Amino acid sequence: MVLETQFPSLTEWFKPAALAWIIRIGSFCLIALALGFLITGVRMGPKRSWAIVKGAIKNAFSDLAHLSFKRIFAVAMLSFKEAIRRKILIGFVVFIIVLLFAGMFLDPSSQDPARLYINFIFWVNNVLILLLALFISSFSIPNDFKYKTIYTLATKPVRSGEIVLGRILGFTLMCSAMLIVMGVLSYGFVIRSVAHTHKLTSDDLRYVATTQEGAQALEGKTSTVKEHKHSVYLSPEILKDPAGKTVMTEPTNGHTHQITIVGQGKDRQYKLSGVKNMFTARVPIYGNLRFRDTTNFDTNKGINVGDEWEYRSFIQGNSPAALIWLFKNIKQSSFPNGLPVEMTLGVFRTHKGNIERGVMGGLAIRNPDTGLMVETHLFESVEFNTKRLLVPLKIKPASRPQVISSKTKLSNGNVVHDIPENKLNQAYAQKAEFDLFKDLVTADGRVEIWVRCLDPMQYFGAAEPDLYIRAYDAPFALNFVKGFVCIWLEMFLIIVYGVTLSSLLSAPIAILGTIFIMITGVFHNYVLQLANGLTEGGGVLESMYRLLRQDNMITELPDNVLGDVISMSDQVINYIIGFVGYLAPDMNQFANSEYVASGFDIPWNLMTIDALTALAFFIPLYIFGYLCMKLREIAA
Amino acid sequence: MNKNASFRRKIIYVIILAALLYPMFLLSQPASPGKDGQAGSPGGKLAQLRTQYGMDESELGDVDIIATSFRLFGLTPIADTILWDAANKYKMKKDWISLAATLKQLARLMPRYESVWRFQGWNLAYNVSTEFDDYRQRYHWVIEGLKFLENGVKMNKKSIRLTWDVAWHTSQKIGKSDERVQFRRMYKADDDVHGSRPIELRDCWLVGKEWYHKAEGIVASGVPLGKISEVLFYSNAPMNQMNYSDNLEKDGRFDEKVEREWKKAQDEWTAFGNREIPTSQGQIIRLNDQEFFANQEKQLSRELEEIQPGLREEMIQQRRLKLTPEQAAAYDKNWVDRNAEEINLANEAEEILNITNMQLAEKMSADRIEHGLEVAQKLDNAKEQSVWTDRYRDIVNFKYWRHRAAFEQLPDVIQARKLIYEGKKAFQQGDLTVSKRDYDQAFALIKKSKDLPQFAGLDDEDAFQLDFKAVMETYMKILEQRNETLGDDFILHDLWEKAGGL
Amino acid sequence: METDVIIETRNLTKTYRDFWGRQKVRALSALDLKIYRGEIFGLLGPNGSGKTTTTKLLLGLLFPSSGEALVFNNPADDVSKNERIGYLPEESYLYKFLNAEETLDFYGRLFRLPTNVRRQRVRDLIEMVGLGWAKRRQLKEYSKGMTRRIGLAQALINDPELIIMDEPTTGLDPIGCREMKDLILDLKRQGKTILMCSHLLADVQDVCDRIGILYQGELKEMGRVSDLLQVRDVTDIQTTKLPPEAEAEIRRVVERFGGQVKSYGAPSASLEELFLKVVEEGKTHPGKRYQASEQATGDSKPFEANQKKEG
Known part of the structure; x- marks a missing residue:
C-alpha cells in the first residue's frame, strides 16, 4: 500500500500536539478576554469593565459547574425526535438507490475489485452521512429562533451550554444509528457484489509431465467469470487419491477459490467455492529505510530515475547498492515460523534485457550488532505486485555470508561506522546454517533486511512502507468497522461545526460556513503551505497580478510601490489564511478507506490520534457555541 | 356523493x-443483444x-444512469475536469487499477467524444503498458487499451478514426514493439480477445486488417473521410497483409502458405493501386497508372515537336532578345560559377526563356494550330498525371512494395529466407560453419533473383537496403567469430555498398 | 406591611437600535415597578406600549439598555430564577413535532423533577387543561385553543411561584375566557404571584388586584384596581326585587340625606353571564331550541339574577 504520510506513534504525537493545543486555545482565550476588556473599558471605564469581565468568567465557570446531564439528555432526546420526525430518513432512501445503481458505476473486470468496491462504498457513505449530518445539525437552532420555540426554552432553567451540547449529542446519536445501518448494508453489498464462483470440468484439465519420474499432474483453467479465470494445478500427490481433497486455485485479481474434488474416475467433479483470501487486514511492522550507494556509503535517498512522483528512490543493480530496512522489537514469540516479509518494489530497466524474466534481486538479513549478513532468497521481481517471502527460522544461505559494517558520511566529512571495523568477526559467517533469532536478530529485537538488485544496468526502487513484516492478520470485519469509526469521527465534527455555527448564524450561512471549513480541512496541507509562503508563485494578490498581466510564475513583481503594496498585503492575507487554515483539522487523516480497501489494518495509533483530534476541536467549538448562545439577545 | x-x-x-x-x-x-446464438x-x-x-x-447493460443524470444536470464539464485530473494523478502515482477505472468512467461520461476514447486508449496501450517491467503485464495493458478503444467503437459506430485506431494499435503495438515475439505469442493464445476466431486468423496483422476493412466499410457507407489522407488510408489494409507475410517468415514458416500470402499481398496491392484517389489539387489519380502516363507523356512530347519542328528553337531565340545583358550573362555562365546575384538573375532568365507546351502550340501556323493545341493539352494532362501519381506513390513507397511482393514470391527468395533463418539459429547455437554456409547460399539465391530484369532498381530502394543491412548484422558477427573479413569478391558487394555498409 | 417584592424594575429602559447603532425605537422609558408576592398585577396599554417588552426584559429574553430588572432580587438574566417561574406567551411557542405528553415531559425534565413527580404532574396538568383526549396527537394538529391550554400546562409544570402571562385571554371564546380567569384566581388562592399583560380591559378588571397602564413606553398610572376605579361620589345599593311603590319612598330617603337618585331600575347582567347560562342549559337539556314565538310576544325569558355568578 502506498503510504505517503506515515503517522507517528501515539506517545510521539501526544506531547507536542497537546502542548500546541493548549498554547493556541489559551492564547486565543486570553486575547479574546483582553479585547473584551479593552472594548468595554472604552465604553464604561476600566473599573466597571473589569467587574464585567470578572463576572463573565465567573458566570462561565458557574454555568459549567451547573451542567446537568439530565437536561442535556432531555435536549438530546428532543433533537433525536426532531431529526426523525423531519423525515431525515429520506437520506436513507437515497443511499439505497445509490447502492442499487452502483453496479453500473463500478468496473467488474478490474484486477482488484475488492479495492474498487470498498473505496466506492466508503466514499458513498462518507458523502451521504456528512450531508445528512450537515443538514440536520444546521437547521435546528435557527429554527428555534425562527419559530420562537427558543422563548419557551429560554424561560426554563436550561443553560445555553446544555442546549448546544444536548443538540450535538442528539444528532450524533441519530446519525450514528443511521451510520450503523448503512455500514451493515455496505458490508453486505461489498461482499455480495464481489462474490462469484467458477466452473471446472475434466475437459478443462490436461495432463502435464512433472519433474518426478512418471508422475503426472493436471493443469488447466477455470471458466471465465467477471472477465477473469484462474489457473489450476493438481499435483501428483493430490491425484493419487483425489476424492474429497481440496486444492486452492492460483490467485488472480486478488483472490483464489477452493476446489473440492468429488467422485471418482469418469464421475469426478470439481466443486469451486466462493471467493477466498480477498478481504484481509494485515497488520504490518514497518522499519526505517536507508539507502546504500555504490560506494558503500549509507544515505537517506537513492537515485531518482526521472519519475515525477518522488515517492520511491532507486538503487543500481549488480553493485554494492542496497535498500536497507531496520526493524525493531522483533521477538521470536511473535514469529514462531519465521519472518513473513512482504515487499512491493519498483523496477526500472535501462535496457530491455531479458524480456521473459523479471529483474533478479536478493534478500538478505543482517545483524546490526555483529554485522553478519546472510542472503536468504533470490527472487524474480514483479513490479507493482506484492511479493511474499518467508524467512525461515533455520536459514541456508543462498550465497556466501558476509560480515560487514554500515558506514555513513557526516556533513563535516567524517565517516561513521555502525560497527567499528576492528570489531567485525568473520568467524560468524563460517556456518552452513544460521538460526534467525540467535544469529541475526539482536537481543533487543533489532534486525536489518537488505534488498539488492542483481541484474546489471537495472534498478530497484522503494519507499519506506514498501517492505514490511506481516505480523498477523486482523479480522477484516473489524477493520471495516474501524474505517466506519473514522467516518463517524468526521460526522461528529460536522455536527459540532453545524450546531456551533448555527447558534450564531442563520441556517444557510451556517451550512455554507461548515462546507467552507470542511473544504479547508480537505486542502489543509495546501492551505498551510500557502499561508507560510511556500507555494510556487506567491500569495493571493501576487498571483492575481500575474494572472491579469498574463505573466508566468517566474516573472518578478515590479520594483515599485505597487509591488511593495502587493507583497505586504500578501503577508497579511497569508496570515489570515493561516488562521483560517487552523479552523479545521486535516480531514485527510480521517479518510482511511484506502487502508481497508488495500487490506491493511488501520493502525490503532492513527485512530487514537483521530479521536483526540476530534476532541481537541470539539472543546473550543463547544465553548464558542456556548458563548454565542449565551450572549445572544433572544427576543431581539 | x-x-x-x-x-x-x-x-x-x-x-x-x-x-x-x-x-x-x-x-x-x-x-437487447443476442444471447447464446439467438438473435x-x-x-x-x-x-x-x-x-x-x-x-x-x-443495449440494456450499457445505459449509464449516473452519466445520464450528470448530463441532465449539466454537470458533465465539472465531472469531466475532476475525473481527468484524477486520472493524471493516478498515472503519476502509478495506481493503475484506479486509473483504468477512472478512464472508463470518463468515457462513460462523454461517450460521443472521439478524442477521449482515442487519447485514453492510446494512453493505456502505449504509456501505461510501458511502466510495467513484466511483459505479461505489458500485454495485459495493451489489451486493456485495445478493449477500451473497441468500447469506443461500439459507442461511435460511425467513427472512422476510432475504428482505424483499433486497427493501427493492434497491428503496431503487438506486431512491431520490442516484445513482439512474446506479444504475438500471447495474442494467439488469448481466447478472451478472439472469442471464436480460429487459431489461423489470430495474427495481429490479420486482425488489424479486419479492422481496417471495417473502417473502409464505414467510408463506403457514406461517412466522409474528412482530413484523413485517402492514399494512406487505403494503403493500410494491404500493408498489413505484407507485414503478415513477412512475419510468417520471421516466425519460421517457409511453405506454400508463405508464397500464397505474398501473392495475396501482391493482389491486394494491385487492387489498391487501381483505386481512384483524389489529390490535393483536385484531380483523380490511380497509383498503377504512373507508367502509362509517363509513356504517354514521352509519345505526346515527340508528337508535339514533330507538328512544327524547330518552332521551339525559334521562340527561344526570340525570347533571348528580351533578356537584359545581365540576365543573359548570368544565364550563360556555368552554374557552378554563379554568385548569389547571378543565380537570381539566371533564374529570372530561365523563367523568361521557359516555353510551355500551350504557348508553343499557340504559336503554330493556322492549319496546325488546332492539332497542336489538342496535343499540347493532352501532353500537359499526361505530364500532370504522371507527376502527381509519382508523388503519391512516394508517400506509400508504392513501387518498392509492388516489387517486394513479387520478389518474395520467388521460390528462390523463399528458400533464401529459410536459409537465413536457419543460419541465424545455427549461429545462436554456436555452429559457425553451418551458419556461414547457409548465409552464403542465401546470398547467391538473392543475387540471382534480384538481378532478374523485372526487379531492376530494387537495389536502390532504401527499404530493401535496410532489410539487407539487418541480415548482414548477423553475418558480420559470424565473420568476426571466424576471424574473417568481408572480401571484395562478396557476391552482394554492390548492394552492400549501396546500403552504406562499407 | 412589607411583603416580598417578587419583581422590581429600577429605571428600566429599552431602546432598539438599528444596525448602525442609531436609535430606532424607544420601547420602554425609565420604568419603576414593584410587584409583591401573592398579588395579580395587570399591565395594560395599547398595542406597542411596551407591555411585551417589559415581560421579555423580566424573563431575560431581552437585555436592558439601561436600568435594572430584578426577579426574586436577582438580575433577570440569571438562569436559576427560571426554576421558580412559569411563562405563558401569547402565541404558543412549542415544538410542533412533539405531542402533548412529550412536550410536558420534556419541559418537566428540564426542571430535573423526580421521575414519578414529573409523570404525576404531566397527568394532572393534562387533565386539568382538559386535553386528555388529544394527548398523543402532535401539536401541529392542535387548534388555537388547544395550544393555549397546553401552553398553560407547560407554564405550570414546575409549580412556579411567579407566573408571567402575555395576553392570556385574547382570542379565547367566552367559556375559555371564563375558565382562564377562574384559573388565575385559583392560582392566586394558592399563593402564587401573577403578572399579566392584556389589552382586554374587562378581563383585567375582573381578576387583577393592581394594574399599571403603559403608553408609549412610559408608565402613566399605577395602583389598586378598586382604588383607581372607585367612583367616589356615588353610592351603589343593590336590593332584591322591590314593588314599584318603593321607588318614590326610596328617593325621598336619599334626598333627606342630601343625595340624589341617579338611576333606579333593574340592573343588567353581563352578556358573559347570559352566554354561560345558555351553554350550561345546552349541556343539561340538549335538543332545546330557540322558539321564534317567544320573540313575537316580546317577552323573552327574563334573566334570573340568582344564578351562578362569581365575583
Missing part, C-alpha cells in the same frame, strides 16, 4: 396510466432510430 366521484376519477386515471404503458413500451424498449431484438422505435444514427447506447 363527492367521495364517490373523486374515487371514480382516481380509478379512471389509473386505467389511463396503464393504457399508456403499452405505447411507451413500444417506443422505448431497449435493444437479439432491435428494440422499440427509439432504439431503432438510435441504431440508425449510430448513437448506440441502447
Whole structure:
C-alpha cells in the first residue's frame, strides 16, 4: 500500500500536539478576554469593565459547574425526535438507490475489485452521512429562533451550554444509528457484489509431465467469470487419491477459490467455492529505510530515475547498492515460523534485457550488532505486485555470508561506522546454517533486511512502507468497522461545526460556513503551505497580478510601490489564511478507506490520534457555541 | 356523493396510466443483444432510430444512469475536469487499477467524444503498458487499451478514426514493439480477445486488417473521410497483409502458405493501386497508372515537336532578345560559377526563356494550330498525371512494395529466407560453419533473383537496403567469430555498398 | 406591611437600535415597578406600549439598555430564577413535532423533577387543561385553543411561584375566557404571584388586584384596581326585587340625606353571564331550541339574577 504520510506513534504525537493545543486555545482565550476588556473599558471605564469581565468568567465557570446531564439528555432526546420526525430518513432512501445503481458505476473486470468496491462504498457513505449530518445539525437552532420555540426554552432553567451540547449529542446519536445501518448494508453489498464462483470440468484439465519420474499432474483453467479465470494445478500427490481433497486455485485479481474434488474416475467433479483470501487486514511492522550507494556509503535517498512522483528512490543493480530496512522489537514469540516479509518494489530497466524474466534481486538479513549478513532468497521481481517471502527460522544461505559494517558520511566529512571495523568477526559467517533469532536478530529485537538488485544496468526502487513484516492478520470485519469509526469521527465534527455555527448564524450561512471549513480541512496541507509562503508563485494578490498581466510564475513583481503594496498585503492575507487554515483539522487523516480497501489494518495509533483530534476541536467549538448562545439577545 | 366521484376519477386515471404503458413500451424498449446464438431484438422505435444514427447506447447493460443524470444536470464539464485530473494523478502515482477505472468512467461520461476514447486508449496501450517491467503485464495493458478503444467503437459506430485506431494499435503495438515475439505469442493464445476466431486468423496483422476493412466499410457507407489522407488510408489494409507475410517468415514458416500470402499481398496491392484517389489539387489519380502516363507523356512530347519542328528553337531565340545583358550573362555562365546575384538573375532568365507546351502550340501556323493545341493539352494532362501519381506513390513507397511482393514470391527468395533463418539459429547455437554456409547460399539465391530484369532498381530502394543491412548484422558477427573479413569478391558487394555498409 | 417584592424594575429602559447603532425605537422609558408576592398585577396599554417588552426584559429574553430588572432580587438574566417561574406567551411557542405528553415531559425534565413527580404532574396538568383526549396527537394538529391550554400546562409544570402571562385571554371564546380567569384566581388562592399583560380591559378588571397602564413606553398610572376605579361620589345599593311603590319612598330617603337618585331600575347582567347560562342549559337539556314565538310576544325569558355568578 502506498503510504505517503506515515503517522507517528501515539506517545510521539501526544506531547507536542497537546502542548500546541493548549498554547493556541489559551492564547486565543486570553486575547479574546483582553479585547473584551479593552472594548468595554472604552465604553464604561476600566473599573466597571473589569467587574464585567470578572463576572463573565465567573458566570462561565458557574454555568459549567451547573451542567446537568439530565437536561442535556432531555435536549438530546428532543433533537433525536426532531431529526426523525423531519423525515431525515429520506437520506436513507437515497443511499439505497445509490447502492442499487452502483453496479453500473463500478468496473467488474478490474484486477482488484475488492479495492474498487470498498473505496466506492466508503466514499458513498462518507458523502451521504456528512450531508445528512450537515443538514440536520444546521437547521435546528435557527429554527428555534425562527419559530420562537427558543422563548419557551429560554424561560426554563436550561443553560445555553446544555442546549448546544444536548443538540450535538442528539444528532450524533441519530446519525450514528443511521451510520450503523448503512455500514451493515455496505458490508453486505461489498461482499455480495464481489462474490462469484467458477466452473471446472475434466475437459478443462490436461495432463502435464512433472519433474518426478512418471508422475503426472493436471493443469488447466477455470471458466471465465467477471472477465477473469484462474489457473489450476493438481499435483501428483493430490491425484493419487483425489476424492474429497481440496486444492486452492492460483490467485488472480486478488483472490483464489477452493476446489473440492468429488467422485471418482469418469464421475469426478470439481466443486469451486466462493471467493477466498480477498478481504484481509494485515497488520504490518514497518522499519526505517536507508539507502546504500555504490560506494558503500549509507544515505537517506537513492537515485531518482526521472519519475515525477518522488515517492520511491532507486538503487543500481549488480553493485554494492542496497535498500536497507531496520526493524525493531522483533521477538521470536511473535514469529514462531519465521519472518513473513512482504515487499512491493519498483523496477526500472535501462535496457530491455531479458524480456521473459523479471529483474533478479536478493534478500538478505543482517545483524546490526555483529554485522553478519546472510542472503536468504533470490527472487524474480514483479513490479507493482506484492511479493511474499518467508524467512525461515533455520536459514541456508543462498550465497556466501558476509560480515560487514554500515558506514555513513557526516556533513563535516567524517565517516561513521555502525560497527567499528576492528570489531567485525568473520568467524560468524563460517556456518552452513544460521538460526534467525540467535544469529541475526539482536537481543533487543533489532534486525536489518537488505534488498539488492542483481541484474546489471537495472534498478530497484522503494519507499519506506514498501517492505514490511506481516505480523498477523486482523479480522477484516473489524477493520471495516474501524474505517466506519473514522467516518463517524468526521460526522461528529460536522455536527459540532453545524450546531456551533448555527447558534450564531442563520441556517444557510451556517451550512455554507461548515462546507467552507470542511473544504479547508480537505486542502489543509495546501492551505498551510500557502499561508507560510511556500507555494510556487506567491500569495493571493501576487498571483492575481500575474494572472491579469498574463505573466508566468517566474516573472518578478515590479520594483515599485505597487509591488511593495502587493507583497505586504500578501503577508497579511497569508496570515489570515493561516488562521483560517487552523479552523479545521486535516480531514485527510480521517479518510482511511484506502487502508481497508488495500487490506491493511488501520493502525490503532492513527485512530487514537483521530479521536483526540476530534476532541481537541470539539472543546473550543463547544465553548464558542456556548458563548454565542449565551450572549445572544433572544427576543431581539 | 363527492367521495364517490373523486374515487371514480382516481380509478379512471389509473386505467389511463396503464393504457399508456403499452405505447411507451413500444417506443422505448431497449435493444437487447443476442444471447447464446439467438438473435437479439432491435428494440422499440427509439432504439431503432438510435441504431440508425449510430448513437448506440441502447443495449440494456450499457445505459449509464449516473452519466445520464450528470448530463441532465449539466454537470458533465465539472465531472469531466475532476475525473481527468484524477486520472493524471493516478498515472503519476502509478495506481493503475484506479486509473483504468477512472478512464472508463470518463468515457462513460462523454461517450460521443472521439478524442477521449482515442487519447485514453492510446494512453493505456502505449504509456501505461510501458511502466510495467513484466511483459505479461505489458500485454495485459495493451489489451486493456485495445478493449477500451473497441468500447469506443461500439459507442461511435460511425467513427472512422476510432475504428482505424483499433486497427493501427493492434497491428503496431503487438506486431512491431520490442516484445513482439512474446506479444504475438500471447495474442494467439488469448481466447478472451478472439472469442471464436480460429487459431489461423489470430495474427495481429490479420486482425488489424479486419479492422481496417471495417473502417473502409464505414467510408463506403457514406461517412466522409474528412482530413484523413485517402492514399494512406487505403494503403493500410494491404500493408498489413505484407507485414503478415513477412512475419510468417520471421516466425519460421517457409511453405506454400508463405508464397500464397505474398501473392495475396501482391493482389491486394494491385487492387489498391487501381483505386481512384483524389489529390490535393483536385484531380483523380490511380497509383498503377504512373507508367502509362509517363509513356504517354514521352509519345505526346515527340508528337508535339514533330507538328512544327524547330518552332521551339525559334521562340527561344526570340525570347533571348528580351533578356537584359545581365540576365543573359548570368544565364550563360556555368552554374557552378554563379554568385548569389547571378543565380537570381539566371533564374529570372530561365523563367523568361521557359516555353510551355500551350504557348508553343499557340504559336503554330493556322492549319496546325488546332492539332497542336489538342496535343499540347493532352501532353500537359499526361505530364500532370504522371507527376502527381509519382508523388503519391512516394508517400506509400508504392513501387518498392509492388516489387517486394513479387520478389518474395520467388521460390528462390523463399528458400533464401529459410536459409537465413536457419543460419541465424545455427549461429545462436554456436555452429559457425553451418551458419556461414547457409548465409552464403542465401546470398547467391538473392543475387540471382534480384538481378532478374523485372526487379531492376530494387537495389536502390532504401527499404530493401535496410532489410539487407539487418541480415548482414548477423553475418558480420559470424565473420568476426571466424576471424574473417568481408572480401571484395562478396557476391552482394554492390548492394552492400549501396546500403552504406562499407 | 412589607411583603416580598417578587419583581422590581429600577429605571428600566429599552431602546432598539438599528444596525448602525442609531436609535430606532424607544420601547420602554425609565420604568419603576414593584410587584409583591401573592398579588395579580395587570399591565395594560395599547398595542406597542411596551407591555411585551417589559415581560421579555423580566424573563431575560431581552437585555436592558439601561436600568435594572430584578426577579426574586436577582438580575433577570440569571438562569436559576427560571426554576421558580412559569411563562405563558401569547402565541404558543412549542415544538410542533412533539405531542402533548412529550412536550410536558420534556419541559418537566428540564426542571430535573423526580421521575414519578414529573409523570404525576404531566397527568394532572393534562387533565386539568382538559386535553386528555388529544394527548398523543402532535401539536401541529392542535387548534388555537388547544395550544393555549397546553401552553398553560407547560407554564405550570414546575409549580412556579411567579407566573408571567402575555395576553392570556385574547382570542379565547367566552367559556375559555371564563375558565382562564377562574384559573388565575385559583392560582392566586394558592399563593402564587401573577403578572399579566392584556389589552382586554374587562378581563383585567375582573381578576387583577393592581394594574399599571403603559403608553408609549412610559408608565402613566399605577395602583389598586378598586382604588383607581372607585367612583367616589356615588353610592351603589343593590336590593332584591322591590314593588314599584318603593321607588318614590326610596328617593325621598336619599334626598333627606342630601343625595340624589341617579338611576333606579333593574340592573343588567353581563352578556358573559347570559352566554354561560345558555351553554350550561345546552349541556343539561340538549335538543332545546330557540322558539321564534317567544320573540313575537316580546317577552323573552327574563334573566334570573340568582344564578351562578362569581365575583
